[in-house]
Amino acid sequence: MKVLKFGGTSVGSVESLRNVKDIVESINGPAVVIVSALGGLTDQLIATARAAAANDPSYMDSMQSIRSRHLAIIDNVVPEIARQEVTDKVSGLLSDLERMYSGVYLIRHLPQMTLDIIVSFGERMSSVIVAAMIDGGSRHDSLGFIKTEKWYDKNIADQKLTTELIRQEFSRPFKYAVVPGFISTDINTGDITNLGRGGSDFTAALVAAALDAEVLEIWTDVDGFLSADPRIVSDAVLVPHMTFIESMELCSYGAKVIYPPTIYPVFHKNIPIRILNTFNPAAPGTLITDSQCDGDLKVKGISAIRDTSLFHIDGNISGKLKNTVSRTFNALAKKGVKVFNVSRNDARPGMSFAVAKGDADVTYDLLCREFAPELSKGTVSRPERIDNVATIAVVGENMRDNSRLGARIRHTLSRDGIRVEGYSEGASDTTMAYVVDADRLDNALRHIHTLVF
Ligand code: ASP
Ligand code: MG
Numbered sequence: 001m002k003v004l005k006f007g008g009t010s011v012g013s014v015e016s017l018r019n020v021k022d023i024v025e026s027i028n029g030p031a032v033v034i035v036s037a038l039g040g041l042t043d044q045l046i047a048t049a050r051a052a053a054a055n056d057p058s059y060m061d062s063m064q065s066i067r068s069r070h071l072a073i074i075d076n077v078v079p080e081i082a083r084q085e086v087t088d089k090v091s092g093l094l095s096d097l098e099r100m101y102s103g104v105y106l107i108r109h110l111p112q113m114t115l116d117i118i119v120s121f122g123e124r125m126s127s128v129i130v131a132a133m134i135d136g137g138s139r140h141d142s143l144g145f146i147k148t149e150k151w152y153d154k155n156i157a158d159q160k161l162t163t164e165l166i167r168q169e170f171s172r173p174f175k176y177a178v179v180p181g182f183i184s185t186d187i188n189t190g191d192i193t194n195l196g197r198g199g200s201d202f203t204a205a206l207v208a209a210a211l212d213a214e215v216l217e218i219w220t221d222v223d224g225f226l227s228a229d230p231r232i233v234s235d236a237v238l239v240p241h242m243t244f245i246e247s248m249e250l251c252s253y254g255a256k257v258i259y260p261p262t263i264y265p266v267f268h269k270n271i272p273i274r275i276l277n278t279f280n281p282a283a284p285g286t287l288i289t290d291s292q293c294d295g296d297l298k299v300k301g302i303s304a305i306r307d308t309s310l311f312h313i314d315g316n317i318s319g320k321l322k323n324t325v326s327r328t329f330n331a332l333a334k335k336g337v338k339v340f341n342v343s344r345n346d347a348r349p350g351m352s353f354a355v356a357k358g359d360a361d362v363t364y365d366l367l368c369r370e371f372a373p374e375l376s377k378g379t380v381s382r383p384e385r386i387d388n389v390a391t392i393a394v395v396g397e398n399m400r401d402n403s404r405l406g407a408r409i410r411h412t413l414s415r416d417g418i419r420v421e422g423y424s425e426g427a428s429d430t431t432m433a434y435v436v437d438a439d440r441l442d443n444a445l446r447h448i449h450t451l452v453f
Contacts, residue, residue, distance in 0.1 A: 005204035012039025037122025053110035107217035123180035136175035166210035198259035209265035222287030276345035307357035342422035
């Protein structure tokens with residue numbers, strides 16, 4: 001059995017929905033089809049909620065545009081015999097949504113729980129429409145089987161319970177089961193929650209893993225994984241195949257193709273993922289599996305996080321570097337700060353690493369707190385921090401043994417006057433990382449791409 005996921009742009013217009021219909025109906029069922037909200041809708045639902053909470057009456061115009069967009073799509077894609085019923089269902093949801101907004105407008109307050117209910121309407125409505133549009137489609141409500149548990153202020157999927165509930169839900173025969181992505185309910189309170197922005201991919205992965213799908217197809221608006229962001233590198237090429245780990249690395253370094261947590265459940269079950277283009281369904285896309293294939297490119301891609309900060313801790317820590325590293329990483333991991341490990345280009349003693357710019361202040365405070373005893377004794381100096389740098393990842397096979405490529409990359413960058421503030425070669429099997437001035441990022445990406453591809 002196949003599991004397919006269609007993102008927002010794929011379900012965002014009449015034309016794209018017609019492609020979705022053709023793609024699904026050409027499968028010899030059964031298949032499970034996970035859908036996002038109509039493209040751009042989740043952002044609009046949030047912005048409208050904020051406007052209402054700020055007592056800005058323009059929320060009503062936005063509500064009106066949400067309503068007319070959905071009703072127009074129904075008129076254009078749902079077969080006539082089902083149209084009235086679908087219009088009634090979606091109109092009911094739209095009225096509920098409007099009532100939520102007027103409540104927020106009156107109390108001028110937007111609690112997280114209320115916002116979670118508001119954003120859930122996107123997928124609840126799109127799934128009703130897609131299920132009715134597809135011949136042989138039936139709607140299966142993920143609020144009943146995707147379960148989360150509160151963990152501090154985050155909602156985390158309860159994978160064990162969710163897996164059982166998915167298996168129950170899909171134990172009865174179906175042809176094309178249409179499921180709203182992203183949304184879920186709390187295991188204790190039953191409140192509506194979600195899996196985080198971009199979470200429809202994760203819904204699809206949970207379903208694919210629970211049902212031992214033969215493949216998870218992620219249908220999007222690009223032909224697959226490209227070797228770099230084509231808006232920056234105009235000659236980026238399609239990468240036909242890569243491993244789970246390579247795709248995970250590229251996405252955690254800023255590639256927007258899939259939502260990184262998606263990979264875990266399917267990786268664990270060794271279910272291949274195929275990235276496909278709803279707007280170019282005949283293209284072969286990118287296949288992601290557990291190991292390298294014959295003819296694979298050595299380097300699979302170059303991605304980057306534009307806004308990072310580089311830290312360096314210096315001082316009398318030689319001989320105790322391991323301890324310093326583990327104390328730093330532990331302190332940061334406890335606060336959920338993701339660390340990109342690098343070394344300084346000037347080979348100074350001590351340790352260096354990069355974090356996302358949004359985590360930089362927290363990181364600085366955590367370092368000062370963690371090393372307070374050493375700081376007061378003067379054995380460690382104040383952490384150094386360089387802002388406005390970007391971290392580039394070059395991802396591929398056997399990067400640990402590819403020191404020649406590393407040297408060539410650094411040479412190319414320095415020849416073009418791009419200073420490498422820090423880099424990491426040999427620390428990971430899959431990734432080499434380079435930290436450069438944020439203003440020089442685009443140039444750096446082009447130079448590295450020309451060298452490697
Ligand atoms: N609609 C949600 C979002 O935009 C979930 C998704 O599309 O995956 O974040
Ligand atoms: Mg989306």
